Amino acid sequence: MMQYRHGTLAAFEQLYRRHKNPLYRYLLRGCGQAETAGELFQDVWASLVRARSNYQPRAKFTTWLYTLAHHRLIDHLRCLPRQPISLSVDDDDETTTPAALWAAEHERPDAQAVAAEQRLNIRRALAALPIEQREAFLLHEEGGLTLDEIAVVSGVGRETVKSRLRYALVKLREALADV
Amino acid sequence: MSEPELPDDRELEDFLAGRSAVSRAYRADAEQQAAPAALDAPVLARAAAPVAQARRLQRWRLPMTLAASVVVAVGVLRLAVNEPAVRAPSIADAAIPAHPERALGDLAATPEPASVEAKAAPAAPALAEVAADAPAAPAPPPPESPFAARAGESRVAPEALLDRKRSATAAAAETRANVAIAAAPAPEPSVAAPTTLAKATDGFSAANSPAPAPKLRSVFEKSTEQSAPPASVQLQGNTADAAKSAPAPSLASARGAIVSTAAAVAAAPAVIPAPNATGRYGPFVLGEATLTAVAEHYQSEVGIAPTVGLSAGADGRTRYRVLEYADRVDPRGPAWFYFDAERKVLASVAVSLRPALAISMVEAQEMLAAPMQIQADAPAACNAPDRPVANITVHYPQYRVYSQRGVYLLLTAPDVVSEIGYFAPCG
Numbered sequence: 001m002m003q004y005r006h007g008t009l010a011a012f013e014q015l016y017r018r019h020k021n022p023l024y025r026y027l028l029r030g031c032g033q034a035e036t037a038g039e040l041f042q043d044v045w046a047s048l049v050r051a052r053s054n055y056q057p058r059a060k061f062t063t064w065l066y067t068l069a070h071h072r073l074i075d076h077l078r079c080l081p082r083q084p085i086s087l088s089v090d091d092d093d094e095t096t097t098p099a100a101l102w103a104a105e106h107e108r109p110d111a112q113a114v115a116a117e118q119r120l121n122i123r124r125a126l127a128a129l130p131i132e133q134r135e136a137f138l139l140h141e142e143g144g145l146t147l148d149e150i151a152v153v154s155g156v157g158r159e160t161v162k163s164r165l166r167y168a169l170v171k172l173r174e175a176l177a178d179v
Numbered sequence: 180m181s182e183p184e185l186p187d188d189r190e191l192e193d194f195l196a197g198r199s200a201v202s203r204a205y206r207a208d209a210e211q212q213a214a215p216a217a218l219d220a221p222v223l224a225r226a227a228a229p230v231a232q233a234r235r236l237q238r239w240r241l242p243m244t245l246a247a248s249v250v251v252a253v254g255v256l257r258l259a260v261n262e263p264a265v266r267a268p269s270i271a272d273a274a275i276p277a278h279p280e281r282a283l284g285d286l287a288a289t290p291e292p293a294s295v296e297a298k299a300a301p302a303a304p305a306l307a308e309v310a311a312d313a314p315a316a317p318a319p320p321p322p323e324s325p326f327a328a329r330a331g332e333s334r335v336a337p338e339a340l341l342d343r344k345r346s347a348t349a350a351a352a353e354t355r356a357n358v359a360i361a362a363a364p365a366p367e368p369s370v371a372a373p374t375t376l377a378k379a380t381d382g383f384s385a386a387n388s389p390a391p392a393p394k395l396r397s398v399f400e401k402s403t404e405q406s407a408p409p410a411s412v413q414l415q416g417n418t419a420d421a422a423k424s425a426p427a428p429s430l431a432s433a434r435g436a437i438v439s440t441a442a443a444v445a446a447a448p449a450v451i452p453a454p455n456a457t458g459r460y461g462p463f464v465l466g467e468a469t470l471t472a473v474a475e476h477y478q479s480e481v482g483i484a485p486t487v488g489l490s491a492g493a494d495g496r497t498r499y500r501v502l503e504y505a506d507r508v509d510p511r512g513p514a515w516f517y518f519d520a521e522r523k524v525l526a527s528v529a530v531s532l533r534p535a536l537a538i539s540m541v542e543a544q545e546m547l548a549a550p551m552q553i554q555a556d557a558p559a560a561c562n563a564p565d566r567p568v569a570n571i572t573v574h575y576p577q578y579r580v581y582s583q584r585g586v587y588l589l590l591t592a593p594d595v596v597s598e599i600g601y602f603a604p605c606g
């Protein structure tokens with residue numbers, strides 16, 4: 001990021017390639033809509049570009065990036081009426097899953113079916129989680145943040161984050177057990 | 180229906196370490212979902228915009244830096260070229276010692292007879308000694324005529340001359356401030372003290388001393404301008420005798436004493452009126468220089484002959500032998516030399532200013548200060564009475580006569596001086 005701040009565009013491209021997919025998934029799982037996720041995704045990177053001159057490497061770049069994403073996502077969700085998040089439009093779309101993945105994991109058709117059902121249940125369970133629990137889970141899974149970093153990004157205490165993760169794990173574990 | 184059991188710390192740690200089944204299932208699903216490639220272009224374009232702008236600015240940085248450097252260098256060069264003309268040191272500056280008090284001590288140590296007035300003035304004994312010593316110093320060689328020297332050069336603007344005097348005055352004021360600390364206390368109002376102090380200034384008169392001590396003149400005049408006018412008159416009025424024998428370096432060394440003397444006199448009320456003084460124009464002393472001497476001087480020094488004629492005196496009876504010189508004699512304008520027909524000596528010199536100058540500039544240049552008289556006519560020559568006119572202060576043209584300096588100014592309009600005259604008093 002410091003290189004990009006000093007005018008090296010290649011450094012930004014490297015950062016972008018490294019973080020674009022996890023960030024997009026974080027936003028997609030957070031808001032539940034691919035189109036909205038795309039807009040939020042661009043907004044987050046635009047915020048990063050605008051804030052480059054003030055960037056100070058006080059913490060991990062990932063923490064800073066997901067802090068921007070967290071704020072943008074929360075702003076978006078606050079503008080929406082309070083309602084449970086729906087499944088992403090492509091969640092049930094089997095065509096989005098690369099066919100090679102099916103062939104690479106298991107050769108047995110029943111095993112492939114079980115795995116697909118597990119992923120679908122995970123998505124559904126994740127979408128059903130409260131936003132606080134879902135975000136804590138996503139920040140860890142997509143951003144790779146620790147408890148402390150999640151606490152910083154979310155603006156809550158460390159124990160609060162642990163509690164949210166515990167509740168999230170219970171519900172996701174149940175979704176896996178149903179398969 | 181029982182509440183599901185929350186995972187313990189170990190299970191949470193497994194999750195945080197990526198070892199839980201939930202993590203594996205989620206990652207297996209997440210790996211299949213990537214950000215749409217359509218988002219890459221706008222994001223990268225937005226990131227590239229400020230970088231490109233910075234590169235454009237970077238491209239102009241070197242030329243702009245070079246251009247700014249050239250501008251600054253040219254400016255500095257021009258300043259350096261003009262600097263010597265602006266800050267040309269005067270001869271008097273070079274003659275001023277760094278420690279005027281020390282120079283004063285040197286003068287005081289010279290074995291010369293002290294005057295009675297000096298011994299009778301307890302308020303400023305050292306100054307009295309200086310007064311006694313200064314005239315006794317060996318006389319310097321007669322100075323070369325400043326106007327004759329200028330005549331061979333390009334014409335110097337009166338404003339430039341004024342600037343030189345101003346710079347000298349400013350430097351003198353700074354020195355005066357330093358010396359004033361050690362100045363003697365002001366004497367009691369009496370006749371003796373001003374007389375003694377006046378002796379101290381013998382040979383320093385601005386009106387009578389030769390040109391090589393302009394610095395000293397500026398110091399002296401500056402002091403007298405700030406003091407009570409009658410006191411300054413007293414100082415100048417008693418300087419008529421020893422002016423020609425005053426050595427310029429010694430005078431400059433004693434500047435601190437003069438300043439102290441002037442400051443002391445300023446505190447005392449003046450009781451003696453100013454007598455008339457003899458004017459001086461270049462190397463010529465009014466009332467002494469002869470027609471032949473003046474004509475020969477300009478013939479030999481400048482190489483020009485005058486236009487000779489006769490002119491009526493101010494009283495309508497006296498006739499003058501007049502020598503008229505063009506601008507080469509005085510850069511300020513043509514000069515007329517009036518010679519007393521009876522005594523055969525130079526009676527007055529009138530310089531017509533081209534262009535006319537503000538009276539403040541002329542007074543500063545000529546070191547003129549109050550008191551002065553306002554007359555309708557030029558100062559009368561010998562044997563011609565003054566003819567003051569009522570309400571002359573509001574009529575122009577008018578003459579402002581500084582008798583204590585032997586100088587008059589012709590004002591053709593308020594604050595506009597068109598002529599400077601130097602004259603000798605009658606008797």
